[in-house]
Amino acid sequence: MPERYPPSELRTTLNAAASALGIILKYMVLLPLRPGGSWAIKRFSRHVRAFAPARQARKTRIPIAAIDEVLPQTACQVPVYQQLERKGTTSYIENYYISLICAALRPQRVFEIGTFQGGTTYHIALNTPDDAVIYTLDLKPEQVSVLKYEKKDRLDEEVIHHSSGAKFEGTPLSRKIVRLWGDSATFDFSAFRGQMDLVLVDGSHEYPYARDDTAHALETIKPGGVIIWHDFDIAPGVSYALEKVARERDVYQLRDSSYAIHVAKGK
Ligand SMILES: C[S@@+](CC[C@H](N)C(=O)[O-])C[C@H]1O[C@@H](n2cnc3c(N)ncnc32)[C@H](O)[C@@H]1O
Numbered sequence: 001m002p003e004r005y006p007p008s009e010l011r012t013t014l015n016a017a018a019s020a021l022g023i024i025l026k027y028m029v030l031l032p033l034r035p036g037g038s039w040a041i042k043r044f045s046r047h048v049r050a051f052a053p054a055r056q057a058r059k060t061r062i063p064i065a066a067i068d069e070v071l072p073q074t075a076c077q078v079p080v081y082q083q084l085e086r087k088g089t090t091s092y093i094e095n096y097y098i099s100l101i102c103a104a105l106r107p108q109r110v111f112e113i114g115t116f117q118g119g120t121t122y123h124i125a126l127n128t129p130d131d132a133v134i135y136t137l138d139l140k141p142e143q144v145s146v147l148k149y150e151k152k153d154r155l156d157e158e159v160i161h162h163s164s165g166a167k168f169e170g171t172p173l174s175r176k177i178v179r180l181w182g183d184s185a186t187f188d189f190s191a192f193r194g195q196m197d198l199v200l201v202d203g204s205h206e207y208p209y210a211r212d213d214t215a216h217a218l219e220t221i222k223p224g225g226v227i228i229w230h231d232f233d234i235a236p237g238v239s240y241a242l243e244k245v246a247r248e249r250d251v252y253q254l255r256d257s258s259y260a261i262h263v264a265k266g267k
Pocket of ligand 1: 089090113114115116117118119120121137138139147182183184185202203204209
């Protein structure tokens with residue numbers, strides 16, 4: 001039986017519709033019926049005007065933090081390359097954050113779920129020690145027909161038929177990068193258990209994938225290592241998986257980005 005989850009957008013819409021209906025009943029029907037009740041119409045229009053900003057409120061309870069509040073060692077300089085093509089990939093500030101995290105952490109072993117064109121992989125390779133190894137897992141287009149979970153992810157549909165790894169293939173940095181292929185839900189992570197200094201979760205944004213990828217990230221990370229999730233605040237499946245993690249662990253959203261971060265205890 002697949003685990004159900006309440007899509008947060010639907011929940012937000014239903015809550016908003018219920019409160020709007022309550023306000024309409026109160027100010028348009030009940031109060032105007034009282035003697036001198038015309039003021040109620042003015043109050044109603046004030047509610048309507050207040051409604052728009054309320055709808056834009058943040059949907060997650062995961063706190064926002066500056067990167068140096070989570071990892072104080074990130075006060076350093078790093079090379080970052082602007083990516084002009086933003087569809088399905090990371091922003092300039094996200095590339096900056098991942099570069100800072102690599103420079104501060106100096107990870108020897110990194111695992112990325114979701115390569116796409118490899119913009120993030122490239123920045124990791126650029127900012128890690130020479131002998132670091134970066135494993136990056138992606139789907140081949142022909143593997144899409146044998147996935148464990150159903151895929152309705154619009155973001156993925158846009159990026160799955162791409163030139164996987166094009167941003168690092170053929171560059172000197174590709175010697176640090178190991179390509180892995182397969183569905184992250186059925187991929188065998190056992191050889192990587194407890195071995196990784198840094199894990200990036202940026203594969204499918206569907207909830208069952210985000211949940212399983214998160215479980216694999218928590219299994220493969222070393223004590224003191226760092227897990228990063230991308231798109232957590234814009235993909236409801238990723239947000240829901242992370243809200244569950246955040247009940248038991250410290251998770252933060254990095255300011256001005258779609259990155260969420262967790263530093264594993266220990267060391
Ligand atoms: C949003 S993109 C990743 C962006 C990338 N990290 C970057 O920096 O540009 C998602 C990637 O995950 C891959 N992907 C989607 N579903 C997957 C699955 N079930 N298993 C493995 N990879 C998957 C897609 O092929 C795509 O390359």
